[in-house]
Amino acid sequence: MLKQLNSIRYMYIRSHLYGLILNTFILLSILLSIYVWFQPDWLSAGAILMFILLYVVLGFIMSLYAGFRSSGDVKHRLDYISMMITQLSRGNFSKRIYFNENDEIAAVGDELNVLGEKLEQQKDSLVKLADEKSELARTAHKAATIEERQRLARDLHDAVSQQLFALTMMAQATEKIFDRRPEKAKEQLQEITQMALQAQTEMRALLLHLRPVHLSGEPLTEGIKTLIEELRQKCQIDFDVDMEDLGDLPTSVEEQLFRVVQEALSNILRHANASEVKVEATHDQKEIFLHIADNGVGFDTEDKKANKASYGLKTMRERCEEIGGTYSLRSRKGEGTHIDVRVPVKANEKGEEK
Structure with a gap:
């Protein structure tokens, strides 16, 4: 009732x-x-009173009307x-209103x-921007996929394919001298064994890149532990x-860090000839620290x-930069390799994109 009394009509x-x-x-x-x-x-007092009462009654009726x-x-x-404002708030921006009057309303x-x-x-x-962004994302994903396939094909040709060819040649040579020079054949068989192990290691390293990037709902730490347990x-x-x-963590951060670990372990398997590998991950309220x-x-x-082999190192750096992190590499001949990744993470960003 009070709301109605405050309406424009009652005003x-x-x-x-x-x-x-x-009046x-x-x-x-x-x-x-x-x-x-x-x-x-x-003019008398009664006439004045009668006139005023009649004036008030008629004036009241006329005021209402x-x-x-x-x-x-x-x-x-x-x-x-x-109604126009309601339509605009609902996203119907094509709605228009027109008045014949030429006043403030x-x-x-x-x-x-x-x-x-507007x-x-x-x-x-x-x-239009969303469509263009979606098209650019598809193009970028397609280009990245093609580039990754080309790299895998190049690595297979440069590493595994050549090693298998060398294995074939050495096996044929060993077969020819097996009866005449058994000692020499034995030495070549040992070399064949080493080359086969190296080719197997190369294949395992390359297969890491074919592992799905999604963690299947697992946290980042569990995904990395599962990967290392397989190795x-x-x-x-x-x-x-x-x-x-x-x-x-945001899904994008987890996926990129997981890819960095994959690339680092792949490089270790292929090039480092290491017997010990340390993987460490810590965090505080400001950043995540990953050490390999x-x-x-x-x-x-x-x-x-x-060197062409630096492609993997470049990829790791780019992945860190995409999530706002920093990438640091330290290595010397005979002293191993150390990779440090720092990614800033705000408290209110945790859990988004999940």
Whole structure:
């Protein structure tokens, strides 16, 4: 009830009633002044009272009628504006309103029409940008897939394929001298065994890249531990794993860090000739720290930058930069290799994108 009394229609009625009261007091003051000063025969106190009562009753009725009539048009126009705002809030930016009058309410309607046009243009621009972004993402994913396939094909040709060819040649040569020079044949068989083990290691390293990037709902630490456990069963390498519970991380961060670990372990299997590997992961309120080290042959980092084999190192750096992290590599010949990754993570970012 109180809400209705505060509506625009009742505000108009109240304004007319205020005018009626003011006019009543003014008229009463004039009549009383005439009665007191001039005391005409035709004007008496009863006549004044009767006239004022009749004036108030008729004025009250006219105020109600005038208030409803004068507020009706304004109320309808304000209702149209309210409907326009509701349509805009629901995303219907093509809605328009037009008034024949040329007053302030019509000006508000014109401003809302302009706002709707601008919102519709922005909506179309956002849809176009979203389509372009989606197309770019598909193109980038396709290019990355092609590039990864080309790299795997190149690695298979440069490493495994050549080793298998060398194995074939040595096996044929050993077969020819097996009866005449058994000692020499024995030495070549040992070399064949070493080459086969090396080819097997190369294949395991390359197969790491074919492992799905998704962790199948597992936390990052569990995914890395599962990966290392598989390598333990297949490789003669002692893995030292020290990983804290990193909590709920954004999916993009987990996937990129998992790929970095895959690439690092692949490089260790293929190039390091290491017997010990340490994987460590810690975190605090500001960042995640990932450390991967081996006791392998190491390399000169400056020479490595100009080598085709540095593709994996470049990929790891790019993956870290994509999630806002930093990548540090330390290595010397005969002293192994150390990789440090730091990724800033805010507390309110944990768990998003899950």
